[in-house]
Amino acid sequence: MIHAEAELRELLGTLSPLAREHLRNVLIREHADRDAIASLLMRYQDENGQGWADIIDLLSMYPDARRRVVRALGELTAKTDP
Numbered sequence: 742m743i744h745a746e747a748e749l750r751e752l753l754g755t756l757s758p759l760a761r762e763h764l765r766n767v768l769i770r771e772h773a774d775r776d777a778i779a780s781l782l783m784r785y786q787d788e789n790g791q792g793w794a795d796i797i798d799l800l801s802m803y804p805d806a807r808r809r810v811v812r813a814l815g816e817l818t819a820k821t822d823p
Contacts, residue, residue: 750813758821765814767797768807775801 753761767778779797782790800807 746809746813749809750817753810753813753817758818761814761817764793764796765811765818768800768811768814772801 756764767775770778775797779794779801782794782797784790800810
C-alpha cells in the first residue's frame with residue numbers, strides 16, 4: 742500500500758500545479774457536479790477531455806480511491822506553496 746501511495750504521488754506530481762488544483766476542485770465536489778463536469782469534458786469529443794472524464798468517473802465509482810487522490814493532491818499543493 743505504501744508503494745502504491747508513493748506511485749500515486751509521483752504520478753500526480755507530474756501534473757502542473759494548476760492541473761492538480763483543478764482536479765482536486767472537481768474531485769471534492771458533490772457526485773452530481775462531478776458527473777456534470779465529466780459530461781462537459783466528453784461533449785467536445787477531445788481525446789484529453791475524454792481521458793479526464795474517465796478519470797473523474799472512475800474515481801467517483803470508488804470513493805476511497807477518490808479520497809486518497811484528493812488527500813495526495815492537497816499534500817502536493819502544501820509542499821509546493823511558499
